[in-house]
Structures are given as C-alpha cells and as structure tokens.
Amino acid sequence: AQSVTQLGSHVSVSEGALVLLRCNYSSSVPPYLFWYVQYPNQGLQLLLKYTSAATLVKGINGFEAEFKKSETSFHLTKPSAHMSDAAEYFCAVSPTGANSKLTFGKGITLSVRP
C-alpha cells in the first residue's frame, strides 16, 4: 500500500526566506506524486505533480519539488516566501497515477511572518 509522510504539522518562515516542506513516500511501485495547496476557506488546488518524467518539477506560484528515489522523498521548495503563501500544503501519492488511487498526507501548515 502506498502512503506519504509529512513530518511536523507547522512550519513558520519569514517573508523572503526559503520555504522547505518535506514529504516522504512509501510505494511498492514507482509512484506518481503531487503537492496540493489549500488556502483558508477554499478547496485544494494542484501545485505540481511528478509523473516519472523530469525529477525536478516546477509548479505554480514559484514552487518546485524534486523527486529523489534514493531518499524516497518529494520535498517542496520555494526560494522566497511571500505572505500569500500562507496555507495548508498536502503531499499525495498514487501508485498508478490514477486519481482513484490518490492518498493524501496529513498536511502541513505554512505560516509566513512579515
């Protein structure tokens, strides 16, 4: 069975600082990996996804993530945080790529300090 682990529940950074949100996966087959973002009082939106092409994936709003098979990781980064990045971030995995098999992590809250 596939799963993702997002360590910690809350990350706080200063505006302009590097954002690093960690995600480790467990999958018996090469996984498809996703990052979704949930802004306050809204539904989730796709930030980016890894589908076995390039290991460095660029997404919307300046975010990117790197797939590292040796570390079973898919960490999300952004060079410079903006106040508008404050939200809940979810890592998700699908062993086949199908939405029907998508499993979400527990999410992590990003706060951005002025």
Next chain:
Amino acid sequence: DTAVSQTPKYLVTQMGNDKSIKCEQNLGHDTMYWYKQDSKKFLKIMFSYNNKELIINETVPNRFSPKSPDKAHLNLHINSLELGDSAVYFCASSPSYATNEKLFFGSGTQLSVL
C-alpha cells in the same frame, strides 16, 4: 463561474437528523468525488462516481449515501447524524478517475453536529 460548487457552505444540525450536501461541476468532467477532512486536516476519500456509476466506496458507514443524478452532480445524503460526522466535506471532480489530471475541488461544506 465556479467550476465546482457545493452547498451549503455551513451546516449546523442536531444529532439524529438527516441532511444533504449538494455538488455540481460545470467542467464537463466524467468523475466526481467526496472527501472528508477531519479536525486534524486529514483528507480521506469517501466515494467516487464516474459517469453516474459508483467506482469507489471506501469504508464509510452506510448512513452516508451518495447519489449522482447525472455526471455533473454528486450529492451526499447523511442519515442519523452523529457527533463524529462533524468535519469539512469536499466535493471534487476530474476528467477521469484513471488518469492523473488534476482534481478540482469545491470550497467545502463545514458540517457541525451538536
């Protein structure tokens, strides 16, 4: 023009009552989903319909009954509401359940059972 709209946004009710949440998507997608997000932000799939046919039915009490009158609508009916049903319920849609094209989420229905 909201892509995935669900109503009501807030629902406060007493234990034992029956309630419904409605969802509509105007994206022409074939697949719709219901997710439950608990108080710890953990997101779990409940049901999925593809072209009005049930394709995912996770371990959910049979007090929860989804209904899809057409592929643009997926409603969720809950009988005999319990305290533990309090959560945010998200409707989502995607072009297909078998591919990894992104999910489009509604803004959620916050259900509070008193």
